[in-house]
Amino acid sequence: MDTLVEVTPQEVQAEEQERIVKQIAKELQISVKQIRTTIGLLGEGNTIPFIARYRKEMTGELDENQLRNIEERAAYLRGLEERKREVIRIIDEQGKLTPELAAAIKQSGKLQEVEDLYRPYRQKRKTRASVAKEKGLEPLAEWLLSQPKQGDLLAEAVKYASADKGVDSAEEAVQGAMDIVAEILADDAAIRAWVRRYTFDHGMIDTVAKDAEQESVYEMYYSYRELAKKMPPHRILAINRGERESVLKVSLDVPAEPVHKYMAGQIIKGPSSVQAALHTVIEDAYKRLIAPSIEREVRAELTEKAENQAISIFSGNLRSLLLQPPVKGKNVLGVDPAYRTGCKLAVVDDTGKLLEVAVTYPTPPHNKKREAAAKINELIDKYAIQLIVIGNGTASRESEQFVAEIIAEREEQELAYLIVSEAGASVYSASKLAQEEFPALDVAERSAVSIARRVQDPLAELVKIDPKAIGVGQYQHDVSQKHLEESLKTVVESAVNHVGVDVNTASPSLLSYVSGVNATTAKNIVKFREENGKFTNRKQLQKVPRLGAKTYEQCIGFMRIPGGSDPLDRTPIHPESYSVVTRLLKELNIEPQQLGSKEVAAQLSSLQPEPLADSLGVGVPTLKDILESLQRPGRDPREELPLPIFRTDVLKIEDLAPGMKLQGTVRNVIDFGAFVDIGIKSDGLVHISQLSSGYVKHPMDVVSVGDNVTVWVLSVDVKKGRVGLTMRDPEKN
Structure with missing residues (x-):
């Protein structure tokens, strides 16, 4: 058994x-x-x-x-x-x-x-088929599906006509049986899978205006038709938004005949007395039950792919923005421009410490340029300012012109200005975090501080802001906000851990993105630092409340302690590998204090990791990382990137002419190109076709946010404030 x-x-x-x-x-x-x-x-x-x-x-x-x-x-x-x-x-x-x-x-x-x-x-709400089943018409539906060679459908249906059951005629019985069969076909998994594939491959998206006389940003879609699977993501999101705003009517047009033919091939076994009725059922099942739901599914799939692409672009742009090289060693004057309320000024030293705030009124309606110039010159002299950073919001260009005039009058001094995106600065300045950081400042003054610090350490400053508010995406408000939030959080986490954090200067916001550290632990680290003084070695972090063994293991390699008691604590080397480093340095006769010198770096770079790994009892990949970290112990990976373009004079759109060669900074990368700041009020667009002389699959393959690029002016529309640019050298094309 x-x-x-x-x-x-x-x-x-x-x-x-x-x-x-x-x-x-x-x-x-x-x-x-x-x-x-x-x-x-x-x-x-x-x-x-x-x-x-x-x-x-x-x-x-x-x-x-x-x-x-x-x-x-x-x-x-x-x-x-x-x-x-x-x-x-x-x-x-x-x-x-x-x-x-x-x-x-x-x-x-x-x-x-x-x-x-x-x-x-699945439990269904009341349908025509379920009503027909309640009336006892299921056997007639089965007879219809059996496809008898002989017999008449109407004659068979007479048997089911019964006033008691609510079937008043044979014709009504036939219709009920056909409804049951139609639902069976609509629920068939193989049929639905085929129709879904066919719809995706052959469906045409049709868009028309609900009111053709109405002016809107969707005018190009007022009468538009394109193969659904070829439609680029940004276009899908655009028509979705137009439909949501009741400007567009969108449909998916699919040739029905091939679908009918396929379904008939699956259902109809050969000649029978009910063949015509089955063809009618097939057409009804497709038109009434299958097509509408498959259209919803296909459009949902197209939307999901478009959203994923938009989120991917936002994520890529955000990572590039976060990893912009820090501008170190400069005292900075931050300017938050405005008209009526005046330009708020904030001076920060080379470590980001706030030194002074002020307000001036050089822009309309006040136009107090003389008083404003006097105040700015006073701050420049008092704090040896080398860089003025201006937010790109309201009154930005008037403020830029004003600052450029001040710089021109100070020819003997090394002084430049920079325009930065102030996206998210207002969100930060009104946040609880900003209130805790600067309780004595008003919202605009906090914003000026944020603008100044963005160039000194973009990563440390931008992590204080909700990533969605940073504004380097496309259609970010049209995608799943939960998915967007998760993806952007992942990007910030990745960037923070790629760079590492100075545990003695990092804010709770920055620390909360370190591997294994949550918001509570981050606050506890800062509290411990404030109560006990600076950390002098990594081991001290084990004393921080709620920072357990697992958290310590996960985070400690990303925590840096420059100038601490152990030189290895300023490197990305994990403490679990310190014993390996000790044996390595002993073997090479190098003292830990010598790390960072050119001689030691040269000695380490000449080593062959493979044989050395065996003798030290460590894996080759880990040893390679250790050797790289020891060669440049305090290295910031961002420092290898080019610094932003500093400007001393203003360029106006009226100054531009086709063919002019300019230097610019990439501000945003989207599906169809890149926006480049060339120093005028609006960023110029480099269309995807103008990014390179070769084929470009996606703009992100060529440029990233923050890249310094050489461009040539293609077209200028002064009235609309638009500039077309190319990165293809006219002399080589």
């Missing part, structure tokens, strides 16, 4: 986990071992920045993007497995689960496939 082998929940879970691992490995073209290890490390509470930096041997040197892809796919597939179990349970409780159906559900690779298989068994 065979005995049943009971499978434990743990075994089921292990089997499910292995299935997930193998699927991700296949999808991402990464080895099963790497996937299994990564999922294990994540399951133990390790963060992605920590795994990417300090567990390279274990993962086979997977980078952050690969690790995040694994994390996302694992979460999706776990959710998929959970949904499969739930669907199987519900169908089984209905007594309708067959081995074939259970196998089909288990083998599904997408949530959509599971939902298609579950569709016939």
Whole structure:
């Protein structure tokens, strides 16, 4: 007698986990071992920045993007497995689960496939088919589907005509049976999958204006038609917004005949007495039940892809902005321009410490230029100002002109100005964080401080602002805000850990993005620092309340202590590797205090990591990172990037002419090009076709936010304030 082998929940879970691992490995073209290890490390509470930096041997040197892809796919597939179990349970409780159906559900690779298989068994609200079933017309529907060679449908239907059951005629019985069959066809998983693919491949997006006389930004879509799958993401989001604002009517036009033909091929077995009726059912099922829902699904899929692209662009731009090189060693005057309320001024020293605030009124309606010039010159002299930073908001260009005139009068002094985006400055200045940081300042004064600090350390200042308010995306208000928030938080976290933080100067906002550190722990670090003085070594962080062993392990490699008691504490080397460094330095006869010298750097760069790794008992990737960190112990990776363009004079749009060569800074990258600040009121646009003489798949492949670029003027529209630019050298084209 065979005995049943009971499978434990743990075994089921292990089997499910292995299935997930193998699927991700296949999808991402990464080895099963790497996937299994990564999922294990994540399951133990390790963060992605920590795994990417300090567990390279274990993962086979997977980078952050690969690790995040694994994390996302694992979460999706776990959710998929959970949904499969739930669907199987519900169908089984209905007594309708067959081995074939259970196998089909288990083998599904997408949530959509599971939902298609579950569709016939889902509880529905009242439908024409359910009403017909209540009237006892299901047997007639089955007879119709059996496709008899002989017999008349109307004659068969007479048997079901009964006033008692609410079926007044044979014709009504036929219609009810046809409604039941139509719903069966509409719920067929294979038919829905084919129609969905066909709709996606052949559907045309049609847009028309609800009121053609109305002027709007959507005029190009007042009569527009394009193959849905070829429509670029920014266009999809634009028509979605136009539809939401009731300016556009949008539809998906699909040729019906090929669909009818496919469905007939799936249903009709050959000549029968009910063939004409079945063709009628097929047309009704598609038009009434399948097409509307598939259109919604396809448009939702197009929207999701467009949103993902928009979020990807925003994320890429944000990372580039956060990793802009800091302008160090300069006392800075920040200017928050305005008209009626005056320009707020804030002086910060080279460490970002606020020295003085003031207000001047050089712009209309006050036009107190003489008094304003006197005040600014006084501040320049008093604090040896080398750089004036102006926010790009209201009255920015008038303020710029005014500052340029002051600089021109001080020819003997090294003085320049810079226009920076003030996006998010008002959000920060009104925040609780800003109130705690500068309780004595008003909102505009705090904004001026933020503007000044943005050039000194963009990362440290911008992390204080909700990433969505920084304004380097496209259609960011039209995408899933939850998804956008999660993606941008990930970008900030990645940037902060890439650079590392000085634990003695970092704000709670900055510290909260360090691997393993939450907002409470970040505040505790700052409180501990304020109560006990500066940290002199990394070990002291273990005394911070709520900073446990796991948090310490995850965060400590990203915490820097310049000028501390241990020279290694200013490097990205994790304390778990300090013993390796001690043996290495001893072997090379190098004292820790000598680190950073040119001689030691040259000696370290000449070493071969492979043989050395064996003798030190450490992995090659980790040793490579250690050697790089020891060569430049206090290195900031941002310092290798070019500094922003400092200006001393103003350029007006009227000064421009086609062919003129200029230097500019990329302010935003979008699907169809890049906006470049060339020193005039509005940024110029370099269309994707003008970014390079070769083919460009996406602008981000060529430029990033913050890049300094050479451009040539293509066109100037003074009336609209628009400038077309090219990065293709006219002399080479």
